[in-house]
Amino acid sequence: MTVVLLFCTTVLILQVTNGEKYRVWGEEGTRVMLPCHLSHQKLKDNLRQLYKGLEVHWVRHGGSASMKRHLVLKVKSSGLKSLGHSMMHRVTVWDTGFLKGNFSLQIEPLLKEDAGTYEACVRHGSEEWHCQLELGVVSVIAHPSRPLIESETIRLNCNSTHPGNPTNTLWFHRGVLIHTSYRLHPMGQTLLISGSLSSDTGPWVCELTFADGQRIAATYNLQVIGFAEQASSVIYTAVGSDAHLPCVLNSNPMHYGISRMAIRWRYMVGRELKAKPTLSYENHQDFTLHLPAVGLDDVGQYRCEITIQGITIIENVTLAAMAVIPSTVGPRIAEGSHLLLNCNLSYYKGKEHFQWKRLDLQSTNSSQSESVSMRPEILKRGPVLEFPQVSPRDAGIWECSAHGPEGKLGSVQYHLEITASPQIASLPPVPTEIIFGLLLFLLVVLLSIIALIYLRRRMCSLNFQALDRIVDALPEKGEKNGGQQKILQLEC
Numbered sequence: 001m002t003v004v005l006l007f008c009t010t011v012l013i014l015q016v017t018n019g020e021k022y023r024v025w026g027e028e029g030t031r032v033m034l035p036c037h038l039s040h041q042k043l044k045d046n047l048r049q050l051y052k053g054l055e056v057h058w059v060r061h062g063g064s065a066s067m068k069r070h071l072v073l074k075v076k077s078s079g080l081k082s083l084g085h086s087m088m089h090r091v092t093v094w095d096t097g098f099l100k101g102n103f104s105l106q107i108e109p110l111l112k113e114d115a116g117t118y119e120a121c122v123r124h125g126s127e128e129w130h131c132q133l134e135l136g137v138v139s140v141i142a143h144p145s146r147p148l149i150e151s152e153t154i155r156l157n158c159n160s161t162h163p164g165n166p167t168n169t170l171w172f173h174r175g176v177l178i179h180t181s182y183r184l185h186p187m188g189q190t191l192l193i194s195g196s197l198s199s200d201t202g203p204w205v206c207e208l209t210f211a212d213g214q215r216i217a218a219t220y221n222l223q224v225i226g227f228a229e230q231a232s233s234v235i236y237t238a239v240g241s242d243a244h245l246p247c248v249l250n251s252n253p254m255h256y257g258i259s260r261m262a263i264r265w266r267y268m269v270g271r272e273l274k275a276k277p278t279l280s281y282e283n284h285q286d287f288t289l290h291l292p293a294v295g296l297d298d299v300g301q302y303r304c305e306i307t308i309q310g311i312t313i314i315e316n317v318t319l320a321a322m323a324v325i326p327s328t329v330g331p332r333i334a335e336g337s338h339l340l341l342n343c344n345l346s347y348y349k350g351k352e353h354f355q356w357k358r359l360d361l362q363s364t365n366s367s368q369s370e371s372v373s374m375r376p377e378i379l380k381r382g383p384v385l386e387f388p389q390v391s392p393r394d395a396g397i398w399e400c401s402a403h404g405p406e407g408k409l410g411s412v413q414y415h416l417e418i419t420a421s422p423q424i425a426s427l428p429p430v431p432t433e434i435i436f437g438l439l440l441f442l443l444v445v446l447l448s449i450i451a452l453i454y455l456r457r458r459m460c461s462l463n464f465q466a467l468d469r470i471v472d473a474l475p476e477k478g479e480k481n482g483g484q485q486k487i488l489q490l491e492c
Helices: 047-052 095-100 366-373 432-473 475-491
Strands: 021-027 032-034 054-061 069-075 081-083 091-093 105-107 116-124 127-143 154-160 168-173 184-187 190-193 202-209 215-222 234-238 243-245 261-269 272-275 289-291 300-308 311-326 339-345 353-358 384-387 396-404 407-416
Touching: 021 032, 021 215, 032 127, 054 091, 069 091, 127 202, 127 215, 154 202, 154 215, 234 243, 243 311, 311 396, 311 407, 339 353, 339 396, 339 407
Parallel strands: 021 127, 234 311, 234 407
Antiparallel strands: 032 105, 054 069, 054 116, 069 081, 091 105, 116 127, 127 154, 154 190, 168 202, 184 190, 202 215, 243 289, 261 272, 261 300, 300 311, 311 339, 339 384, 353 396, 396 407
16 A cells, blocks of 8 residues: 655644643654654753753553553663664654754654554653653555556545544545545545546545544555546548557556556457557557558557456547648649649548648748738638649648647648749730731731732733734734734733
8 A cells, every 4th residue: 555645744842741642643654753842941951961961762652451661762871772673663763853852753654553652751860851642543545455457446444543433534536525426435434436547546535523623634645557648539640651559558567566468459440340460569658559651541440458467458549641632633733723722631520620831931032932921821721722823932832730629630741843834825915806906907918919919910811802903903913923922921
């Protein structure tokens, strides 16, 4: 049983006179101080002379039925000390305190059998002074007294050497008053704890009140071996990165002499329970499972099973994957295209919210920083990040982080790469009116050319007909018609 010190030292200034009796309460297993101080009048004397011939004798009376005295500790004038057999190595006095008139007896650790009446006798020459007090012991006894494994039941009993029965008993855990519940059952001086949890670890205090007005308390430090508290039972990780599923005990069982344990990791796939390979763990307290390069096939519920002394405790952990899904398929996005980046979770609780931010703003040059700073938003909220028209300044690393009531859950990064369009595509667009005007002008020019060609051909054709009539009227010239006709044709 581990008992925490509640009454380390009881401060009572006693005048060393005959017959005065005080009661001091100590907690079993702790240290208690039985005070005995010389009166202020005697302190005015020559203390060095007093110290030289001083003898201190502490005894314990056998009980109410027997006044037989048992030696506890004796300090002779020579400085030689004698100790009682039953309290050997457990009692001491502060020798240098004698100069200040302090003859208090310290007992550590205090046992239940130490309860009784104690008397100190201080002698100096012919003078003798006495102080007498009653030592009571209070304790909390646990059944079983060993450290518990989660889900075990324990019974705490509060006992004291007070001759009367307590009129009221209160139980506290970490300063909170205990009331009857489905797990906790206070029944007077007994407290039953069923289905123990790791959160039950810590001090349990019983407070006893008696009819004579005395109020005493004792503390039991309960140790429950179980899983350490973690922030969340859901672990979020980005697809492709490593995941660490926690399975950590709140204490090392080997510290309590427990060396044999069985550890097994399992995970759920649909309705079938499949076993994951278990690694060798050097730390008997941390059994975290490491999963490299997590994919969508790895998400789901995992189970850590630890068997200690025939009792199996189970911790469930859910692995959720985060991924960014772009609306455009391909490693690069064409400049000017419409793009949606969707931050996807494989597991939702319903209270998640998302934030988008750019990670490489500080690494861009000044001109890029100026253009980015003119954007209406740098930090965006929501699962979807939209780019109406992708531009080169949007290229970089974008991070989506998921947040819940307990804080940041996880994050995933997306590297946006932009494919630049040809240089002509970067020219400003030509208005439709200008294009239509140019086409109309070209059409008018083309029609004008066709009309000119037609008119010229017509004029040539009329000239040939007049020449033919003249030639026919001149017979002597008939022989030359063929040659002239050819010349005219060539001239035309």
